[in-house]
Amino acid sequence: MARAGSFVEADNAEAIITRIEHKSRKIESLLKQYKPVEALKTALEGTYAMTGDERCKSAHWIAVHRALMAIKDVDGMLSSLDPEYYDILMKYLYRGLATGDRPTCDQCLRIHEKLTEKAGLGCILRFLTDTVNTV
């Protein structure tokens, strides 16, 4: 269970990008079926196994961003989200807040408030101190 051993050595960047594209298509189809919560879960799953260089991270962010913006019911989404995804969601929220783009920031701030209530300050701290697994 030690974090250090849990993420698989990244394949080359191309393979990762392909996997992310595959995930994006899945997310699109879920969004078309009005299942934004499922879409977000798909987007957040397996993130650590797909870390790579900046290109991979950007591709991943685009997929997560798409799913995040489609969420309307934040409380419902958080109650059905597995607690193990809280930390990774917090990291993406801060990435969203860093973009400075108004609609993204509004959405991220809204989710941040509810997520902090649910996951506590520890979640924010884990984002701040984790310089190894950045998104």
Place this chain on the structure above:
Amino acid sequence: MAVTAVHQLAQCITCHAWSADRSMVALCPNNSEVHIYRLVEDKWEKMHVLQKHDQLISGIDWSARSNKIVTASHDRNSYVWNLEGSEWVPTLVILRLNRAALCVQWSPKENKFAVGSGAKTVCICYYEQENNWWVSKLIRKRHDSSVTSVSWHPDNILVASTSTDGKCRIFSTFIKGVDAKDPKKESRFGELIVQLDLSPSWTFGVKWSPSGNTLAYVGHNSVIYFVDDVGPSPLAQNVVFRDLPLRDVLFVSEKMVIGVGYDCIPMVFAADERGIWSFIRYLGERKAVSSGSRYGSQFSEAFGKFYGQAKQGVSNDASETSRTRGVVHENCINSIIPLSRQGTQIRRFSTSGLDGKLVMWDLETEQDLLELLVH
């Protein structure tokens, strides 16, 4: 309530240590002195003031059998104090450090002590009879950053250290002439036995369980790490918790750990029959508080500004929060010291913090925790 007494002994307490019979406490009130207080009929009387260090004293330890106090300070020195008559007489220990000493602990047999420092080293000091002085041997290798805490294994040879580079390391401190040679364990002084790289952030507060089989330490990322079967193939567990990070931990039994830190309330962690550790509850409140009233007024205001709306009843929140949470410490708790042992279990312990309070806790009143302790 688990709290048996709250004493305001200074404006801010950096560290504290108890005498063997628990009648006297030595503490550093955030300056370069050690104040020794004795409890005389319900009032604390300042018995001695030990002045020798030039800078903040970062660690104090009082040995139980030999009745010596060792202090380590930011002035890169350490003194061993002996009680001669009614005076405490210091003996300088030349640590050979070029940075502050950050933590100190007597070994279980009290013939050695370990000092962690900002010079990325751990000093192991032992007494040389012929020259009547304390000699320091440095473990120089492997630390990449300041050593924040040290802890001795019950076998008096292994020392675990945590550092701001995020790693916990276990070294052998076998010294010829001081330690008895163990044919089973071949170890040289300063040999790195295990390096645990579990945390991406600063680590603090490492402690061994009473048997020496389990190790616990905390990371600044609000995670507490438990390592069983420390050796070539350790079993590590991270327990993630919701609140602010911890600073120090204490094993009250083989299967229960109390953690203290920035949240000002001790947290109880326990392992179940399968050996899986998890957070049980806080000490000092019976039921979980709803998240709305969790934060004090400072947080509410900050969150209010962040989310762009005023949080209602900010002043009401603050007083209600203290009452409902039963908060005893008002600021970060930075050390937890055992008070009494029953076999390998600790029922009573004390905590001190940046608010200058020394609080005594007793687990006898916490029925549910006692059951977990005993199993």
